[in-house]
Amino acid sequence: MGVVSAVPVPQPRAAAATAATSSRRSLAAALFLGAAGSTVVLLAAGRIWAEGTASVGGGTVSLEASGSDVTGVPTALAIVGLAALVAVFAVRRAGRLLVAVLLSLSGAGAATAALLGATGSGALDEEAARITGDVAAGVDALSHTVWPYVTAAGGVLILLAGLLALRYGRDWPSMSGRYERDGSPRARKERPVDPDRPEDLWKALDRGEDPTHDG
Known part of the structure; x- marks a missing residue:
């Protein structure tokens, strides 16, 4: 007589829990990367570049x-x-997709602009012309700092947040999701009137109900 081996059956609840965990992790990662990247860009852009x-x-x-x-x-x-x-x-659905694309493009654009400005001298040439009064004057002993590249790194973090939103955003909750189930406010369930509680009797009378009626 052969031995029948038990074949494991996938558990829907376990799969749903795994998907929920993955969604929360991607959401947390996107929030961290986006916030950190934006902060880095804003701080580094205020530093001395040249x-x-x-x-x-x-x-x-x-x-x-x-x-x-x-x-x-x-x-x-x-x-x-x-x-x-x-x-x-x-936003939801198509709107969320468009916003995720905008987030990605913002990061890519910030990184590209920072790299393009990392070796330029235009800003210092303009300052030299203003100080000397000679429009043909240029800057001497030009040097650059690391801050443009730090700014570019911040832009890359924003880009990664956008890519996460593009990949997993459809599974993330929305702000209105927990408040609006079917587009209408949820009806408030009234507690049954307790005849032994005077405050319940008064509340029922205020609502125009007969507290002595058992329904």
Whole structure:
């Protein structure tokens, strides 16, 4: 007589629990990456990106250019990214997909703009021309800091948050989901009147009910 081996049957509850756990993890990761990336971009864009000198009256003047002097694109896109990160939970279906795309593009754009401005001298050349009064003046001893690359790294974090939203966003809860089941407010269930509680009797009378009626 052969031995019949038991074949494990997939448990729907276990599968649902696994899916819920994966959804929560992806949601937490997207929130962390998006918030951290936007913060990094906003902070790093305010730091000094480039340094140099300009010749004035036989001497030299030190020049500095912050990220916002070089380009305002990363800062603007970081703010857009934060708004899109919040909006992901306020919309559903196609709207959530569009917002996730916007979040991804914000991160990619911020990173690209930071890298393009990492080696430029335009902001310092303009400052040198302003100080010397010579429109043809340029910056000397030009050097760059690491902050443009830190800004670009922040943009990449925002991009990763957007990619997570594109991949898992359809399974995330929305802000209105817990309050609106069928588009109408949930009816409040009244507690039965207890004839031994005077406050229940008064409340029933206020509602126009007969507290002596058993229904």
